[in-house]
Amino acid sequence: MSELAIQTEQLTRTFGDFTAVDRITFDVKQGEIFGFLGANGAGKTTAMKMLTGLLTPSSGTAKVSGMDVYKEAEGIKRNIGYMSQKFSLYDDLTPEENIEFYGGVYGLRGQELKQKTEELIRSVGLEKFRKKLVRSLPLGWKQKLAFSISIIHNPGIVFLDEPTGGVDPVTRRQFWERIYEVSNQGITVFVTTHYMDEAEYCDRVSIMVDGRIDAMDSPDELKRTFNASSIEEVFIQLARSAERGEG
Amino acid sequence: MNPIVQISGLSKNFGKVEALKDVSLEIFDNELFGFIGPDGAGKTTLFRILTTLLVPDIGSASVLGMDVVSDYKKIRPLLGYMPGTFSLYQDLSVEENMMFFASVFGTTIEENYDLVKPIYSQLEPFKDRYAGNLSGGMKQKLALSCALIHKPELLILDEPTTGVDAVSRKEFWEMLHVLKGEGISIIASTPYMDEANQCDRVALIDKGEILNINTPKNITSEFKKPLYGLKHPNKYELINRLRDFEYSDSVHPFGEFVHYTDERGKIDTDELKNYLNVNGIREPIIKQIDPDIEDMFMSLMKPEEMDV
Structure with missing residues (x-):
């Protein structure tokens, strides 16, 4: 496995004459927690789609877990984890069935799948609810389950798209402690969020403005550079300079 | 002051789910x-x-001096409501949506243009x-313009x-202040x-219950124990070591700091610093x-009840 989980060079995507992502160049190290911030419409989603093998770039290069986004998009999809706020657990299946389904999709079979399912039910603490429908679980539990499922195949990197939207402050923190754990095991975490305090939990943060990455550093360094007391202040300074309307 | 909303002993269940449990409060004229x-x-x-779209099981509520159940027809024209999910017509234009909502309420865009103009x-x-083609x-x-x-x-x-x-978000609250x-x-x-600070008063609500009502300034005055902020580059280990500490009460990551309360209340920070130093967290800020x-x-939150 390469030392870098993500490596991009001048990565660009245009739609007609609109440049959604404008020559972004950045690296993410293996095991790092990388916060990917930007205003609505700054180009985050388009960039994420390219990095997860869902959208072919217009120009530039990018490798994810050592694989080329142009030539090995299918390989990338198999080797990354992905979870979004609108996570895709099946509401009318039980936690156990969801785990078996996704484990199967990612190629786990037989004894290995069984063992993985047990492990996951235990680590999330869902023993009592294994036979209940996911629909009946509180939101925070669904989120924990969705996150654990997103890394069931031991990916080198997991993409989390606003994973904590709407949950209570305690659950939100439990979720971040799980992120620390996962990163401690060597999995790279690439995360977007609108909670600016969560940006402070990241090892490094990038901030997109008008398709470009206008700032990238550790939270402490960013605050020093921009002479700000919080990442929220840094964000507002940068995002206010945006010229691109969000219409 | 004049209450425009009075809620007393309000409860609402959906099957086994208790969505609201005995909620009582008042909201005053021109409050945010x-x-x-x-x-x-x-x-x-x-x-x-x-907004008179749902009838309570128990208790009562009045809005602008009228009962939400018996006077619903009189209340509705006086309210502007923006639901949580986008509820405008996606296949009408921006202007057509505005004209539609204006005409439903018997007015025109021109008549109240000054109010919605900003x-x-x-x-x-x-x-x-x-x-449907607009950004979030x-x-x-x-939606706010249509509600207004x-x-x-x-x-x-x-x-x-x-x-x-x-x-x-910041800009939206600025509009509300206007x-x-x-x-x-x-x-x-x-x-x-953090948006609580934009309001005149706030109610903290969780699992159908009001936990507290106060001004944003005063709401934290009832916090029971002295609170400590700790900082160290290895946040993960810092959290784990604090949880292991024998007098640990609560440990929560909070942006760049970890917030800590101690069972004993006020503490000698040197003692905690020593403990952390010995356990591999060198020179933490406390x-x-x-x-x-x-x-x-x-x-104030109550633990999750897991009887699903």
Whole structure:
């Protein structure tokens, strides 16, 4: 496995004459927690789609877990984890069935799948609810389950798209402690969020403005550079300079 | 002061789910009042009762001096309501949506143009665009314009800033302050605790219960224990070591700091520093800090009941 989980060079995507992502160049190290911030419409989603093998770039290069986004998009999809706020657990299946389904999709079979399912039910603490429908679980539990499922195949990197939207402050923190754990095991975490305090939990943060990455550093360094007391202040300074309307 | 909303002993169940449990409170004329709580707290159920869309099981509520059940027809024209999910016509243009809502309430865009102008003028360059093709921030502005077009006395906004970036959120609250200046009373809900500071008063709500009601300044005054903020580059280990500490009461990551309370209340910070030093957390920063609304919220929250 390469030392870098993500490596991009001048990565660009245009739609007609609109440049959604404008020559972004950045690296993410293996095991790092990388916060990917930007205003609505700054180009985050388009960039994420390219990095997860869902959208072919217009120009530039990018490798994810050592694989080329142009030539090995299918390989990338198999080797990354992905979870979004609108996570895709099946509401009318039980936690156990969801785990078996996704484990199967990612190629786990037989004894290995069984063992993985047990492990996951235990680590999330869902023993009592294994036979209940996911629909009946509180939101925070669904989120924990969705996150654990997103890394069931031991990916080198997991993409989390606003994973904590709407949950209570305690659950939100439990979720971040799980992120620390996962990163401690060597999995790279690439995360977007609108909670600016969560940006402070990241090892490094990038901030997109008008398709470009206008700032990238550790939270402490960013605050020093921009002479700000919080990442929220840094964000507002940068995002206010945006010229691109969000219409 | 004149209460425009009076809620007393209100409960609402959906099957086995208790969405609201014995809620009582008053909201006053020209207040900007916030309900702060996570998904599933009961915010939307409460708003649907106040907007006369849902009937309570127990208790009563009055809005603008009228009962939400018996006087619903009189209440509705006086309210502006922005639901949590985008509820405009996606296949009508920006201007057509505005005209539609104006005509439903028996008015025109022109008649109340001054009121909506600060918001609607930002949308006018796109007035021929389908509402479905607007970005999140623009949809939100259009929804607010449509809720305002009949000059309501009370505006009820269900999570207007959810999923919106920090800059747009700030701008949205600035708009609400302008509307308050026009004499409109506003009730808004949000899952972002920091937005409490934008309100005159807030109610913290969780699992159908009101945890506390106060001004944003005073709401943290009831925090029970001295609070300490700790900082160290290895946050993960810092959290684990603090949890292991024999007098540990609560440990929560909070941005760049970790917030800690001790079972014994006030502590000698040198003792804690020594403990951490010995356990591999060298030279942590420790200082006593003021709690914020999120600290308060977490201290009031009841543990999750897992009888699904």
